[in-house]
Amino acid sequence: MIRRRENGPGIDRGRAHGIRAAFAGAALALVAVPFAAPAAFAHDSLMNATPAPDTTTGAVDSVVLQFNNSPLGLEEGNLVQVIGPDGKYYETSCPTLSATQVTTPVKLGPTGKYEVEWRVVSSDGHPVADRFTFTYTSEAAPGAGSKTPHCGKAAPAGAGSAASEPAGGERLAETKGAGNGLWIGAGVGGAAVLVVGLGAWVILRKPRAGR
Template sequence: MARLGAVIAAVAGAAALALLPAGAASAHDYLVSSTPAANSTVTEPVPSVTLTFDDIVLDEGGHGALVQVTDASGRNFETDCASVNGRSVTAPVALGAPGSYRVTWQVVSADGHPVSDSMQFNYQGPKAGGGHDGPLAKCGKAVRAPAAQSKGAQGGGAEQSASVSPTVIVIISVAGGVVVLAIVAVLLVILLGGRKRKAGEE
């Protein structure tokens, strides 16, 4: 019985460890919506760009978020630094000529890790500003869009980085836990069956 208990405890511990990465991986903030919406076409004036995440964004003393809004030529159109309000990050803008605009961000997620990504939208409204070369110096270092991107699963269609999504990691972790629990069941059947055969022989 002592050996059986030790085996069960060891395998149960392995199952618990297999499930741990799911919680850690899902801690990074990810974009759930934006205004303007990703891949949308906007015909009205756009005074600001707002990004909403699944969890709070850390303000870091007013420097917890960097947002750049650029046209196809790389010219910037944000007019001030981005502000953080709970799960939302907003950057005031004065967009230029109609065309495609890219929103690139870097935020500090609720778990303290920086998260960066980007999305695009099409602007067909009136020209509100001429833009400027490069980001605003007072807002911190420039942020760069991830080198590898794939179309996101969220309704807005935001582009996501090439890293594995938290949902996939959760599924893999849970599947691993189920496999480990199945191994526990098999071991119990083998050990208990052996004990019964031994008792019968005696």
């Protein structure tokens, strides 16, 4: 005697429900991939600076950096160095943090191009760093400057391309970290899809009751 299939040919309802759930899980895993490493994209960004990059100014008593979020106020975590055309440092104090602003007092020296090298600890806990230049023209009495920075370590050389190496190196490290975050996120999502696919295969292989 042949037993009639109550649910018709193909996959029974229970097994079909399990497969639908498995594929729904796979879809959720794929959607979650872009959010697997949010820290790689959450670094604070410099929005404005005074003096502004690549400008000429005749009155400067401080360098003010404005970020899109408030950096962390860690001790010695936020550094700003102002290097003159003679290779000396012209910041007169360590930077202070107020909300989203980092302010460093300066007493500039001779006229010429100055380089600002900065590093802050982003609100997501990662250090970010960069540099920019501005041109100073003034008849005011020049500051004496210092051969060593007021805070932090001295750059390998005076102002110029050599002095930019630390900031460039840290920026490169942050870029690599962002790339690693993407690979980690993709790996997590791929592993989740693999597990869900294996579960669907097990459901398909499971003998149906009543055979």
